Structure formats: C-alpha cells, structure tokens
Amino acid sequence: MSTAYQIIVCGSLVPDPLQTLEPVQAATGPALKNEMMLPSVLDPWAGHALFEAANLAKQNPGSKVTLLSLGPKAKLQQLMMTIAQKVPFELVVVDGSASGFMDSTEVAAALAAAIEKIPGLDKTKLLVFGGCASASRDAGVTMQLIAEQLGISDVFLGVDELKVQPDGSLQLFERIEGGQYQVSTCACAPVVIGWATGNLPEPPNNPQVGMANMRGIMPALQKAAPAGLKGDKIKFASVELPKQVRQTRIVKDTPVDEIANEIVTWMKG
Amino acid sequence: MEKILFLAHTQKDGSLPKIALEVLTAAQKLARDLAGSTFTVGLIGGDVKVAADQIAGCGAEKILGVSGEDFSESRYATDVKAAEAIAKTVAATIVIAPGTSRFSRALPGLSFRLKGMIDTHVSGINVNGAQLDIQRWYYRQRMVATLTRAARPWVLLVDSGTFPVYAGPRGSGNVEPVQVALTEQDKRTKVTGVQAPLADAQTIRPDADLLFVAGAGWTKKQSDGQTHGKEAENLILGFLKESKASLGSSKSLVDLGAEGETVLSFISHLNQIGQTGSTPRHPKGLATCCHGEEPHVVGWRFINERRAINVDANCGWAQGKADVLYVADAFQVMKKVNELLGRTA
Numbered sequence: 001m002s003t004a005y006q007i008i009v010c011g012s013l014v015p016d017p018l019q020t021l022e023p024v025q026a027a028t029g030p031a032l033k034n035e036m037m038l039p040s041v042l043d044p045w046a047g048h049a050l051f052e053a054a055n056l057a058k059q060n061p062g063s064k065v066t067l068l069s070l071g072p073k074a075k076l077q078q079l080m081m082t083i084a085q086k087v088p089f090e091l092v093v094v095d096g097s098a099s100g101f102m103d104s105t106e107v108a109a110a111l112a113a114a115i116e117k118i119p120g121l122d123k124t125k126l127l128v129f130g131g132c133a134s135a136s137r138d139a140g141v142t143m144q145l146i147a148e149q150l151g152i153s154d155v156f157l158g159v160d161e162l163k164v165q166p167d168g169s170l171q172l173f174e175r176i177e178g179g180q181y182q183v184s185t186c187a188c189a190p191v192v193i194g195w196a197t198g199n200l201p202e203p204p205n206n207p208q209v210g211m212a213n214m215r216g217i218m219p220a221l222q223k224a225a226p227a228g229l230k231g232d233k234i235k236f237a238s239v240e241l242p243k244q245v246r247q248t249r250i251v252k253d254t255p256v257d258e259i260a261n262e263i264v265t266w267m268k269g
Numbered sequence: 270m271e272k273i274l275f276l277a278h279t280q281k282d283g284s285l286p287k288i289a290l291e292v293l294t295a296a297q298k299l300a301r302d303l304a305g306s307t308f309t310v311g312l313i314g315g316d317v318k319v320a321a322d323q324i325a326g327c328g329a330e331k332i333l334g335v336s337g338e339d340f341s342e343s344r345y346a347t348d349v350k351a352a353e354a355i356a357k358t359v360a361a362t363i364v365i366a367p368g369t370s371r372f373s374r375a376l377p378g379l380s381f382r383l384k385g386m387i388d389t390h391v392s393g394i395n396v397n398g399a400q401l402d403i404q405r406w407y408y409r410q411r412m413v414a415t416l417t418r419a420a421r422p423w424v425l426l427v428d429s430g431t432f433p434v435y436a437g438p439r440g441s442g443n444v445e446p447v448q449v450a451l452t453e454q455d456k457r458t459k460v461t462g463v464q465a466p467l468a469d470a471q472t473i474r475p476d477a478d479l480l481f482v483a484g485a486g487w488t489k490k491q492s493d494g495q496t497h498g499k500e501a502e503n504l505i506l507g508f509l510k511e512s513k514a515s516l517g518s519s520k521s522l523v524d525l526g527a528e529g530e531t532v533l534s535f536i537s538h539l540n541q542i543g544q545t546g547s548t549p550r551h552p553k554g555l556a557t558c559c560h561g562e563e564p565h566v567v568g569w570r571f572i573n574e575r576r577a578i579n580v581d582a583n584c585g586w587a588q589g590k591a592d593v594l595y596v597a598d599a600f601q602v603m604k605k606v607n608e609l610l611g612r613t614a
Contacts, residue, residue: 017544017545018562018563018564021408023407032408100407101414103386104387105380135408136407136408138407139388140390141380144345144374144377144381145377145378145380145381147345147378153345153457154345154458155346155378156345156374156458157370157374174370176343176371177475178465179465179539180463180464180466182343182463183460183461183463184459184460185458185459185461187457196538197538197541198538199538233386233418233420234418235418236414236415237402237416237417239414240412241412241413242412246590246592247589247592248586248587248590248591248592248594249592249594250587251596251597254595256597256598256605257605259578259597259602260602260605260608260609263576263595264610266553267478267512267553
C-alpha cells in the first residue's frame, strides 16, 4: 500500500562547524561575531531529515517534499546553491534571524504559522520532519512546539529510521538511553518527527535536480514573509567562551610499554 | 512565591533513573534558595509507589502520581497529558525535570500547554536573591550562557552529571493519585519494544568511568602501507571488554560506514561524539587515532580528564584540548594496554 505524503521539513542554516565562533553583545542581545559573514551549512540534523524525506517521497509516488526555512533571506539564498542540488523539494522561506539565541517558542510559532499557510495542506497526509535539535540552540523542543500548535499528538524525537508498513502504518526507531532504540508504530499521518542522523548517506550533487529546484527557490525567497521574532523572551546575563585551556603534556619518543603502563595506571587511579 | 514541581518518570522496575535523583537534588536546592517557595514531587509511570518510597524523605510537601498501564511506556501524547495534569494540580510556576529521552520529547509539549517557557540541557542553576538564573550551552557546547526568564511557568530539563545524586532517606511515600482522561487518539502510537544491542555488543555505557573514542585513523593505511581493520576491531573490542569503557567515535569514522566503506562493524551513528553527535559525561576520556578537531572536541566538553594517542604531535589535542597527548602508534599502545588490563583482571 503506497501513500502519497505531504512532507514538510523544517530546517535552516547554522554556522559551518569548522568556523571559530565568538559571542558578542549586539543591540538586540547576544550574537555571533561577524555572524552574517560566517559560512553556513544546512543544520546537520535537519539535513538528515531532508534526505530521509526525499527518500520516503521517492518510495511513495505522489508524495511532495517542502523545505521550510526560517533564516535571513540573503544567507538562505547562498545555502540553497548547494542544498538545491541534493534532492527535489519546494522551498518556503520565513525571513528572520537563525541565531541560536532566539527563543524556540517564537521560532516554533513562526514555523507552525507558515505550515498552516501552505496551500493545499492536508493533515491526513502530513509528515512534519526536522532535526531532533539544532546545532545552534540545541534545545530539541521546536518540533514538539510545532506539533502542539498544529494539534498533532504523535511526536517522535531522535528518530533514525522510519518504515512504512504494508498496512500503511508507520514504524519508528527512536534513540533512547544506552545506545538503544524504542520501537513504536503509529497508525498513520499526521506525525511530527525530529530526526537524529538517520541511516542514509548524503546524496551526491545532481545538477539537474538543482536546476529544477532553483526555478522555485528564487520566487520563494522573493515572497518570504517576515518571521516577526521579537527576541525578548530570554534575558541573558552573559554568553562566554569556555576559558579552560589545558596545559597539554606531550609524551613522545617514549617506549610503548611505558605509555601503556601510564595509561593503565591513570585509568585505574 | 514560586511553586516548584519536581517531575520524574519511572524506569521499567518502577524506580527512578539516576539522572532523576540528580535533578531531585537540584529541586531541593531551588526550594531552599527561593524563599517562600513550595516544593512538590510529581511521578509518572506504570506504578509509582517504588519511586515514591525511594524519595520519601526528600522534603516535598506532597507526592502526586499518574500511574497505570497507559503510562508505563514512553509515549508523547500520554506523557504530555500526565505531566500537564500534575503541573496544573499544583499550579506549578517552575517545573524541574531530568533530561531523559522520554521527557526531552514530552515536556516541550507541557510548556506549550501551560503557556509557559522551556529551557533544556540546563547545566547549572543559581538563585540570585529572588531571581533564578540558569546556565546552558549554545552552538553545541561552544559557548555557555547565563540567563533568566520572567515568564512562568518555566520548565527546566536538566542534563545528567550536573548535580549529585539524591542520597536522602527512603521511606513510605504517600502518593496522591492524579486522574488523567485519555482518548483513543492519545493511544494511536503503540510502543512495541526496545531494540537493544546484544550484551556483548553493547558499546555505549553512559555510566562508565571512561569514554574511549576511536577516530578514522584506525581504518587508514598504517606504517606498512596496509589497512588493519580486523586488528583494529579486535583491539578496540578487547579494550572495551577489559575496561568496561563506553565507546565513542568521530563523525568521519561513522560516515565511512554510511558511505559503504569497510569500517569497524560495531560502530554506528549512535557512537558519534561531537558537533553532530552526543556530548557524554564521563570522568575520563581517551581518544585514539582522532585528530582533535574542534567540531569533534566540543563533544568532550564534559569529560574531566582527557588523554589522547596520535602519531601527530601537532594535532588538535596538543592545542590545549587534552591533558596528555601520547605521540605513538595506537595499534601498538592499545595492544599493550589490553595485555596489561588482561593480566590485572
């Protein structure tokens, strides 16, 4: 039994993990130094969600993937140059700050409102995907807050695998403590899923997919609605880099036996 | 005046997990430091009596419980309803709870239904006069913030290893039941089981004293120009068996598997440490064949004592990220370490 799903993936940009990040105090609150200049990537867990969505859509003909991104339009446009070549999707943009210091509640409200406005939204086919957390705020709450706002009560977090069963029900594998998975089934859509890494490799770039996506991406960027984030929910007293730098003792030109002995003594100490 | 609710769920055996007992310590501290506050315990589970007895001497004014078969499993819809019922019964202004996978999923929904706010991964709590400040990390452990909120209710999910385990007296806990009306819609999700690795394949041990991290170097060509994947597997598994350490890995090693290359068969994304993986808490950590790049090392934020083995004396670990860097061949060192551990076992 094949079902045509309406899959909406919530995902935005985060600074490239290889960049050095430094907090600064801006007029509106904490921010990153040179934030608009930092190279960005699609948030890793949201990226996995997008790839899983595309894979699911491919297996279920008639399904459609929409990427819903809340971020600064200009930076999203740059990001789309790479992401667009990965998998087919339609883009919906909400223009606003993608800073980790924004409050999840506001972000979730803006995303849920944008989902409600998607033309032809059919909750009986709706799967809302996203990362289980972001690499910026790392709160892990946005997907649940979106679910609440949309009135969806089947929510899964830290999912690595979703299988559509022959009867159309969904089987999900969620990460729990100790390297284990909780296995659940849910009768059907709508569900909200916060993905962990999933099991799929990053798809290779496909210029044809990129060209097809870009036809819709530029208009989507142009008609992006402002998110209207106020950023007044949290009062930050300080944001600091951890100060601890260790005095690394470098042990070299030392016999293996001696090193092994030292490690074992340390482990048992 | 704050109304503090410590919220926890039980484990399969009815007891509270260790992290819940840690967060109970935090709740007690809050109740002491916030003048005029009240302190209530809320428990959710199949049967909460064992848990109530476990913390009977914690000083809470009362213990509320939602119990029954429908609440024995971790399921979003029923967990949120249970938490909501308890929180509304006591009109909680601060809900403090352990950041377990079950509550990390459910309690954001609670904050929404209470029209409140939520902060997760709380790693510090401080009361400054009548103001409650919390600490949490941003950008995956790159920077730490101290913050507060005026809005109430405020739900706080606290990370493990932040507070000492509650060590107060046990007793006979009197649980006041809270009724929750469920619908069929709430039970659309059925938990069918837990998929655990085989006992001898269990490599993730959250309570281990040592985190052992394997990097991609284990799968690279060694000094003889050959790869030694099987030997690497045997050395690492042998070490885990002898040391009872928890196994982490770098993203690059995990990704090799996803790309279809032959790698260490027992490593999955679940082992991944760092920017896009976990940030475990262990007293000690030993990194091997990993360069100590920043995205990886942010996963070590909560590892107290850090040592690394790498053939490159200029690797990231040497830049103030480890206490000791052994510039050596990890294959040789770990072989000898295993011999020593085997001898002393």
